[in-house]
Amino acid sequence: MIDFAYLDADKENYVNYWEELVPRMRPGGVIAADNTLFHGRVLDPHATGSTAGIQAFNERVHADDRVEAVLLTVADGLTLARRRP
Numbered sequence: 225m226i227d228f229a230y231l232d233a234d235k236e237n238y239v240n241y242w243e244e245l246v247p248r249m250r251p252g253g254v255i256a257a258d259n260t261l262f263h264g265r266v267l268d269p270h271a272t273g274s275t276a277g278i279q280a281f282n283e284r285v286h287a288d289d290r291v292e293a294v295l296l297t298v299a300d301g302l303t304l305a306r307r308r309p
């Protein structure tokens with residue numbers, strides 16, 4: 225079981241990394257995901273590529289009942305998600 229994970233690789237795969245990580249997190253374990261505001265481009269309704277990857281990730285995290293999550297508006301956006309018991 226994993227205590228802490230940090231996501232900062234290719235954005236198109238953030239959701240895939242998420243789905244692999246969450247079941248492996250111990251209860252109370254934390255995932256930190258960087259660049260979740262993506263310089264504001266997450267608001268682009270016509271986004272593709274990396275930006276679309278971040279958008280899909282943010283929606284997935286928001287809808288995921290396995291975690292409590294917050295998106296910190298520092299720098300380029302940092303999401304912290306804690307695995308529920």
Ligand SMILES: C[S@@+](CC[C@H](N)C(=O)[O-])C[C@H]1O[C@@H](n2cnc3c(N)ncnc32)[C@H](O)[C@@H]1O
Binds near residue numbers: 232237
């Ligand atoms: C922004 S850097 C993050 C660096 C890292 N957080 C560190 O402190 O060293 C992104 C890193 O993700 C790696 N990366 C990109 N796509 C990847 C993938 N599909 N699988 C694994 N690593 C990948 C890149 O090679 C690069 O080292």
